[in-house]
Amino acid sequence: MKSYYRLMLGQKSVHASDCLAANCVGTDFGIHQDLTGQLPEEWRDFNQKFIPVYLEAWPDKSKVAAGLACGAIWTVSKGMQQGDVVLCPDGNGNYRVGEIAGPYYYAAGEMLPHRRPVTWREQTVAREEMSDALRNSTGSIGTVSNITKYATEIETLLAGTPLPPITVNDETIEDVATFAMEKHLEFFLVQNWAYTELGKQYDIYEEDGELLGQQYPSDTGPLDILAISKDRKTLLVVELKKGRASDVVVGQILRYMGYVQDALAEPDQSVRGVIIALEDDQRLKRALSMVPSIDFFRYAISFKLLKGGEE
Template sequence: MKSYYRVMLGKKSIFAETCFNEGFIGADFEINQDLSNDLPENWRDFNAKFRNIYLSNHPGKTNVGAGLACGFLWTVSKGIKIGDTVLCPDGYGAYHVGLVTGNYQYVPGSILPHRRSVRWENKRIQREQMSDALKNSTGSIGTLSNISSYAAEIESLIAGEYKSPITSTDPNIEDPSEFALEKHLEDFLVKNWKQTDLGKEFDIYEEDGELVGQQYQSDTGPMDILAIKKDKSQLLVVELKKGRASDAVVGQVLRYMGYVKQELAEESQTVRGVIIALEDDTRIRRALAMTPDISFYRYEVSFKLIKNA
């Protein structure tokens, strides 16, 4: 099945023009060795080997930062398949569209030495044409984000048809309209995090001043929010229900928590989870009665009209 990715070509797209001219995407992360014989099918196996190498090259970095870097490097080098589509920002409000045409290659001594060949299409997508939900996903922090859930919208934009259907390809999504609403609310929650009850105890995870805790990638998908307690003693996984079946969202949070505990948490850190939903949900409450490490929050949406004339 074809996948779609947003790939940054250097910080703030600094290498975008070179990549467009020479026909490739790539990554660096200062892992200075050929990975041709070190790209297992499993992302976790790659992280297990290269996380310590990354940490030795970057003293002071955390397991969270190392997991992020190694995960992105594996995805660019191996996870993206030939035939997948990449959208790469040019730094001026447009995204170039490319088709991945080659397997991994290492070009030492060059920018973004871990590379994949790409055939760039004669097509650019303007950011202003995208739905707000797709804008949020393509604008997420980090080298790469999987935007396959917006395949229908992306294909319509490539074809020159502007439409932003409220759909989802995830079979666990019960309510596409709730999914679309909560994609907006995720961005709102991040921007207003410090004013929430959670924000009084936790900070959204940052690395080098960048907010990497939104849509933090794991080996079972991206977490909505990864936060850390202000005293650094606990990591928190936050998921909006996004129209998913109750059993699916509880199971997903547990999988994310397992990943964080096994791959990211320091020895002294504990891990908790939070589920946020629009309405009270008896099925979630029943499930969480047996999982005391996950809390349930309900949000309210309100607005008012103010007459100006």
């Protein structure tokens, strides 16, 4: 089955034109060695070996940043399969579309030396043509993000046909309308974090001015939001219920918290969780009553109509 990825070609797509000319995509992150024969089947094994290498090259970076960098290197170098599709911003509001055409190779001394050959298509996808959900996902943080969940929409855009109605191919989703709304909530929450109750105590994880804590990858899927307390002592995993069954979302956040504790937390840091849902959920609250490290928040939406000219 074909997978789809959004891939940044350097900060602010600075290497996009070079990659188009060289028929490749790639990563860097300061690990300047040929990785041929050093790309295991599991990214966790790669991270375990190369996070120390990354931190030696960048001693001021955190394990959170190191995990994101090494995960991106592995995904581009090994995780993407031949035939997978990449959407790469060109810096002008459009996405160039390519197909992975071969295995990893190392281009010593070149920009983005950890490379994959790509066959670029002539057509582009305009950001303004995407649905809000796909636009938000392709605009998320990080070098690479898996956007396979939007495969139908992407292929529809490439075919030049109208977008289909909302569909969800996930049996754990109980409420499709709530799922769709809460996909937007994630990005609203990120943009307005400082004004929320959580924003009083926590900051969304960032490093060197770059936001790292939205859709942070883990070995069981991406965390909606990874935050850190203002005293840097607590890492917070924030998960939106997104219309899923209560038992599913509790199990998911516990797995995420376990990953953060094992792979990202420093020895003096603890890990907590927050689940956010649209409605009061008795089943969810009952389950969380036995897990004191996870809090439950309910959100409310309000709006008003203003007649033309009114403020």
